[in-house]
Amino acid sequence: MTTTPTPTRKDAARNRSLLLAAAEDLFRDAGLDVTLKDVARHAGVGVGTVYRHFPTKDDLVAALFAQQLEAEIERARKSVEAGDSWEALVDYLKESMRLQSSNRGLRALMCPAGSVFDSVRECKAVVNPLIDQLVKSAHAQGTLRPDCTSRDIALLQVGLVGIMDATPEDPNAYRRHLALFLDGVRV
Amino acid sequence: MTTTPTPTRKDAARNRSLLLAAAEDLFRDAGLDVTLKDVARHAGVGVGTVYRHFPTKDDLVAALFAQQLEAEIERARKSVEAGDSWEALVDYLKESMRLQSSNRGLRALMCPAGSVFDSVRECKAVVNPLIDQLVKSAHAQGTLRPDCTSRDIALLQVGLVGIMDATPEDPNAYRRHLALFLDGVRV
DNA sequence: GCAGAAACGGAACGGTCGGTCCACATCAGG
DNA sequence: CCTGATGTGGACCGACCGTTCCGTTTCTGC
Numbered sequence: 001m002t003t004t005p006t007p008t009r010k011d012a013a014r015n016r017s018l019l020l021a022a023a024e025d026l027f028r029d030a031g032l033d034v035t036l037k038d039v040a041r042h043a044g045v046g047v048g049t050v051y052r053h054f055p056t057k058d059d060l061v062a063a064l065f066a067q068q069l070e071a072e073i074e075r076a077r078k079s080v081e082a083g084d085s086w087e088a089l090v091d092y093l094k095e096s097m098r099l100q101s102s103n104r105g106l107r108a109l110m111c112p113a114g115s116v117f118d119s120v121r122e123c124k125a126v127v128n129p130l131i132d133q134l135v136k137s138a139h140a141q142g143t144l145r146p147d148c149t150s151r152d153i154a155l156l157q158v159g160l161v162g163i164m165d166a167t168p169e170d171p172n173a174y175r176r177h178l179a180l181f182l183d184g185v186r187v
Numbered sequence: 188m189t190t191t192p193t194p195t196r197k198d199a200a201r202n203r204s205l206l207l208a209a210a211e212d213l214f215r216d217a218g219l220d221v222t223l224k225d226v227a228r229h230a231g232v233g234v235g236t237v238y239r240h241f242p243t244k245d246d247l248v249a250a251l252f253a254q255q256l257e258a259e260i261e262r263a264r265k266s267v268e269a270g271d272s273w274e275a276l277v278d279y280l281k282e283s284m285r286l287q288s289s290n291r292g293l294r295a296l297m298c299p300a301g302s303v304f305d306s307v308r309e310c311k312a313v314v315n316p317l318i319d320q321l322v323k324s325a326h327a328q329g330t331l332r333p334d335c336t337s338r339d340i341a342l343l344q345v346g347l348v349g350i351m352d353a354t355p356e357d358p359n360a361y362r363r364h365l366a367l368f369l370d371g372v373r374v
Numbered sequence: 375g376c377a378g379a380a381a382c383g384g385a386a387c388g389g390t391c392g393g394t395c396c397a398c399a400t401c402a403g404g
Numbered sequence: 405c406c407t408g409a410t411g412t413g414g415a416c417c418g419a420c421c422g423t424t425c426c427g428t429t430t431c432t433g434c
Contacts, residue, residue, distance in 0.1 A: 009431060012381060031374045036422070045385030048425085057422065148367065153311050156348050162349015163342050166299045177342050180335065184371020196401060199411060223392070233413030238393065 007053070018054050019041040023064050027105030032061060062119050065109055069123040072096065076130040086143035088132045089153075090182060097157065097178060099165045101171050111161060128154070148185045156181055194240070203240050205230040210251050214292030219248060219301075235348060249306050252296055256310040259283065263317040273330035276321045276340075278322050284344065284365060287350045298348060315341070335372045343368055 022043035026034040036057055040047045044138050054060035080094035100107045114120050133149050138144035160174045167173040194200050209230035213221040222243055227234045241247035266279035287294045300308050318337050325331035347361045354360040 007381085009380060011431065035420085037420095040383090046384050047423085049381075051423065052381065055423095094396085099234060145367075152363060152367060155354070158353040159346030159350045159364055162352070165345050165349070166345045167342070173342060177338060178345055179367055180332075180339060180371050182371075184367050184369075196410060199418080202376065202411085222390085224390095227413090234393085235395080235413050236411075239411065242393095244392065 012053075014048055015043070015045050019043065019050060019053055019060070023060055027061070027064065028103045031104040032108045036060070058117065061105075061109070062117055065106060066119055068099070068103075068106055069119055072099075072123060073130075074128050076127045076134075080130050080133050080137075085134065085137035085141040086186065089138050089144065090132075090136060093153070093178065093182075095155070097160050097174060100161060101156060101174055104165075104168075107161050107164060111158070143187060145185045145187070152185070199240075202230070202232050202236055205232065206237060206240055206247070207251060210247055211273035213246070214251065215290045218291040219295045223247075246370065247306065248292075249304055249324070252293060253306055255286070255290075255293055256306055259286075259310060260313050260317075263314045263321075267317050267320050267324075272328040273373065276325050276331065279318075279321060280340070280344070280365065280369075284347050284361060287348060289359055291352075291355075294348050294351060298345070330374060332372045332374070339372070 004177075010106060019039065023039050026039055026042055036050050037047055038052050038058070043050075050060070052064060075095055076092060081089045082088040082091070100110060108114055108119065109120055115124070128150070131153055135144065135148070135150040135153060139146060156178075160178060163174045163177055164171070194203060202342055210221075210226050213229055223237050224234055226247070227237050230237075237247070242251060262282055263279060266275045268276040269278070287297060295301055296304065296307055299303065302311070315337070318340055320333065322335070322337040322340060326333055343365075347365060350361045350364055351358070
C-alpha cells in the first residue's frame with residue numbers, strides 16, 4: 001500500500017490519468033474483480049505501465065476510491081450538523097446508498113470484505129461514531145424507535161448492499177426496502 | 188450436470204459417502220468456493236475420485252443440496268397450508284432464513300448468482316408462487332400492509348442473506364433486521 | 375539534436391483453479 | 405485364488421490472475 005507520487009514527465013502523467021479513468025469506469029460497472037490487464041487495455045497502455053504507477057492492484061483501488069471515501073465522511077458530517085434529526089438520518093442513508101447503488105466497486109469496498117484496505121477501515125472508524133450521533137439525536141428527538149440502534153442502521157446498510165448486488169437490472173430496487181424499513185423504525 | 192448413479196462396488200459407495208460428507212462440512216462453513224482438492228483431502232481420497240463420482244464441481248454441489256432445496260419447497264408448502272396467514276408468512280421467513288444462516292454454501296446457492304444451477308431455478312420457480320400465495324392471504328386477512336408485495340419479501344430475503352454474509356461472527360444478527368422489518372409491514 | 379534518465383509494453387513467471395489421464399490397486403464372480 | 409472389470413490417486417494440463425523483468429521507446433535538460 002504505497003503512496004505513488006504524481007509523475008513529472010508529461011506522458012507518465014497522462015497515462016496515470018488514463019489509468020484512473022479506465023479503472024473508475026470498469027470498477028464502477030463490473031466490481032473490483034476486473035483484471036488489471038483489462039484496465040490496461042481499456043486505458044490503451046500495457047500492464048507494465050499499470051504497475052509502474054500503482055505497485056499493486058490494491059494501490060490502484062485505494063488511489064481510486066480515496067476521494068469517494070472522503071466524500072462519504074463529509075456526507076455523514078454534514079448530516080450530523082443538520083438540524084432535523086430524523087430527516088438528517090434519512091438523508092444520509094439515502095445519499096450514501098444512492099452512491100453505492102451506482103458504483104459496484106464502491107459497494108465491494110464498503111462491505112466487510114473490503115476492510116482489508118486501511119483507507120476503508122479509517123473511513124469506517126470516522127463514519128461510525130457520526131452515525132452513532134445521528135441515531136442518538138433522533139432518539140433524543142423522539143423520531144426514531146428507542147430500541148433501534150446504530151448497529152441496526154449499519155446492518156440495514158449491509159442488507160441494502162446485498163439487494164443492490166442481487167438486482168443489477170434495477171438499480172433502484174433497494175429504495176423500496178429502505179422505505180419499508182424506515183416506515184418500521186420511525187417514531 | 189449429469190446424474191451420477193450410486194456405485195455398486197463397496198469401496199466406491201463408501202468413498203461417495205465420504206465425499207458428500209466432506210463437501211457438506213466444507214461448503215457449509217466456507218461456502219462454495221472451497222477447492223475440490225480440499226474436499227478430496229478432507230474426505231481422504233484423491234481428486235480423481237471426486238471426478239469419478241461427480242463429473243464437475245456443479246454436479247457435486249447439485250447432488251449435495253438437492254435434498255435441502257426439496258426441504259425449502261416443503262417448508263413453503265407447509266406454510267401455505269397453515270391457517271393464520273401472518274404467522275404462516277413469518278414462520279416461513281424465520282425457518283427459511285434460519286437454515287440459510289447456518290449454511291454458507293446454501294446461501295451462495297440461493298442468491299441470484301446461484302441460479303446457474305437448474306435445480307435452484309426449479310426450486311425458485313416452485314417457491315415463488317407459494318410466497319405469492321402467502322402474501323395474498325395475508326393481504327386478504329388484513330395483517331400485511333397492502334402495498335407490501337411478494338417482491339418486497341424476496342428482496343427482504345436477499346438483504347438478510349447479505350447481512351448473514353457480513354456478520355459471520357454473529358450468525359443471529361439477521362434476526363434483528365427481520366424483526367424490525369416485519370414490525371414495519373405488519374397490519 | 376544528443377545523451378541519459380524515465381517510462382513503456384508485453385512476454386514470461388509463479389500460483390491457483392477446475393478438470394483429465396493413466397499406471398496401479400482393489401473388489402467380486404467363477 | 406485368479407482374473408477381468410471397476411475404482412483409485414496424484415501428476416499433469418490449460419486457463420486465468422497478479423506481478424516481475426527487461427529490451428525498446430519517449431521525453432527532457434542542455
